[in-house]
Amino acid sequence: MSSVSQTLPARRGPLVVAGGVVVAILLSSVANALIAVLAHALGAPDDFDPLKASSYIFLTVLGVLAGSAGWALVRRFSRDPERLLRPLVPSVVVVSFVPDFFKFEDGEVTGVVALLLMHVAVAVLAVSAYRKVMPLGPVR
Template sequence: MSEVSETFPSQRGPLVLVGGVLIAFLLSSLVNALIAVLAHAMGAPKDFDPLKLASYVSLTGLGVLAGAVGWGIVRRTSRNPEHLLRRLVPSVVVVSFVPDFFQLHEGGVKGMVALLVMHVAVAVIAVQAYRTVMPLESVR
């Protein structure tokens, strides 16, 4: 009996790509809503704008979309996209923390930590979606 290697196309159709990014956005927004509710329950200020639905949903959408564009660029242009993305993704997440630290005076430690957790949650969810709809290798 011979082994058969399963080959996946490295290019997905546009509907699959849009669907994957949309699912990442929706799931990330849902997780961020849970984080916001928990942060408020633990004492983050109710009037802290970044933990309001309109703020984090719009920024989540922007982040997921920007991440998808960046992932696609790296995937197409890098000789070793896996290696590059293993360094780039955590670096971008850490850089994304910078504006959150400026929110300390308004949101307190609990509000700021909630924002940091939101960034990590969005990155984890988005990377899994990108791996599915924009795989980095054609043979698995």
């Protein structure tokens, strides 16, 4: 017979959770900076505002914070958070693409593709951090 400590995820303290979220923000910002540099090297115009650090870092912070709040809510209230998050995370990422598609009107393809890649990179890095600092438990 297994004990409760073996079946439930360890509860992390608020400083550990906050630290994990900060690390996700930092790593995501670095990944986005690399994507922006690559996009500019491949022909995205220097004046494409969404690829300026002030734009994507601000939105990265908002996205990671919103994602962490959503993750915590699902973790807290869902009977099976893993099952709920499996389709929810990719769905949220796809919905986050919508504003970027309006940038195609400017005829800017390279920059828009870079923005889409940024969303995916942030999601991958943030979910990895959330799993470490806010682990999902078994079905309750």
